[in-house]
Amino acid sequence: MKINVKQCAEILLKQDNILILTHAHPDGDTLGSGFALCRALMRLGKICSVVNADEIPKKYDYLYEDIAPIRFKQDYVVAVDVATTNLLGSLEGEYHIDMCIDHHSTNTEYADYLLLEDVPAACQLMYKVITELGVDIDKEIANCLYTGLTTDTGCFRYASTTADTYRTAAQLIDCGADNGRINRVMFENKTKTYARLERLALDSMRFYENERVAVITITQEMYKLTGSNEQETEAIAPLTRQIEGVEIGITIREKPDGTSKASIRTFETVNAAQLAKMFGGGGHPQAAACRFDCGVREAREKLVEKCGELLNDRNNMCE
């Protein structure tokens, strides 16, 4: 059942012993909204905790390091920033999910109650929930919410960022959010292993179709050489799309078993999900992914061929 912010706050105020679930491979927005809600509910005297399937990357320590771990039997379970239950990873099926607070229009409505708004970050919605709960936003809550806002919008860069996103950021800074430090940790702190991998990745970049397609390939050998790993490739995919004239940017990663996975990034002119779908994958119009049973070079060949068809089809349509 879909609910609004007011109903969401009313329901939460009646609950206690609340478990908050974030999605697996947790990022700044799921963690920021989860810990912000947890802190707000604790301020209201409730017993509350945040749970994830995976380890939380070290850079997010400040979101929760002052919260003492607590064990309790949950009476109510809230998922935040989780569009489908399989995104819970190993926690899928572990709990009955009473409520979901999310910003993905693809949400499958798996929870009893769903608060859904199509905003650029779950934290933008969580700001409204916490305000509605009647909790004054302190510095710690502000840091959590600002973290989600900035990470899910590429530091307020993406076209999806709205005037309200900026307004929420302003209010969070007024409440003490340490925007300078958070952005430095999130956007200006490459590990040495990542910096090495990035160099090799850029060296591997090849152009096709009159330089309208750029492809980076990352091999297991490159992880070995740099001391890096697949977790660090997240920041590589956007690099392909940043180059003048490139309409389709592809990053192909070799998996340990020799198969490959491709991340596709496009601008408005090309539908990335359409390309991914040709290989059994999917995603968003400007960011999608698919898998291949073959190695990276063969995957590249297959993808580049379809890129050519896609770009030519469009040219023909425009004529």
Next chain:
Amino acid sequence: MKINVKQCAEILLKQDNILILTHAHPDGDTLGSGFALCRALMRLGKICSVVNADEIPKKYDYLYEDIAPIRFKQDYVVAVDVATTNLLGSLEGEYHIDMCIDHHSTNTEYADYLLLEDVPAACQLMYKVITELGVDIDKEIANCLYTGLTTDTGCFRYASTTADTYRTAAQLIDCGADNGRINRVMFENKTKTYARLERLALDSMRFYENERVAVITITQEMYKLTGSNEQETEAIAPLTRQIEGVEIGITIREKPDGTSKASIRTFETVNAAQLAKMFGGGGHPQAAACRFDCGVREAREKLVEKCGELLNDRNNMCE
């Protein structure tokens, strides 16, 4: 004489045939504030134009392409985002400067009237001036002002960005600023020549002092190999500072005559201006520059030696 926003607007309302000067090597903030002011004054029926010493990079076309060029004898001259007259480049000394609107605390008060506020972007101040002039901000003015805000704050990333910066951005988006497109043009559009230069620059990066100092060297040969030039090195300097553990990031560029110029970037722990000053240069605490009569390798040696002294001095002080 220092004036406030109200006085500034009162004076401008009485003037006509106004020439607006931006600084040489114009960037998004000087152009954005210049063309925003020009558009606002034109909306008030005044004759007005913007002049620069140098060519305006193509990516800023949208700031002014719909403004018909006009020739007139100026009765009033306003410099925007110009801290000292030598920043006017070849236009220095060409005009008597009646007014200056600026955000650099280092402004030398060369104009008859100075409106100065220590805000992250001149456009943040210009927003207040235009509002005080009684001009409704239209889409074109909003695009100009947003451009300055986002470029001078590294897309709202730098620690200097305040709640008011975000609030101003929100208001500009409400007025029609095309934030997504502007940020894409400013931050996600590397030329192919720049992309090639960046790769060579990253390849040249060396670490010193337990990897607390990172140095990039760019030679004339590298410009030749990549088809790039010195104008494109602006985006290289911040790369050095982004790596985990690096406290001093240095980019040394070889000049056509074989001498070199170093750009120094630091975080709060080290004063970049102090280091630059040892070699007759200067700048801000976190961004400074200096010149050398020697080549890039010798310059690197000299700088790295002083970096070692600076870092050790600080360690000793802390003991």
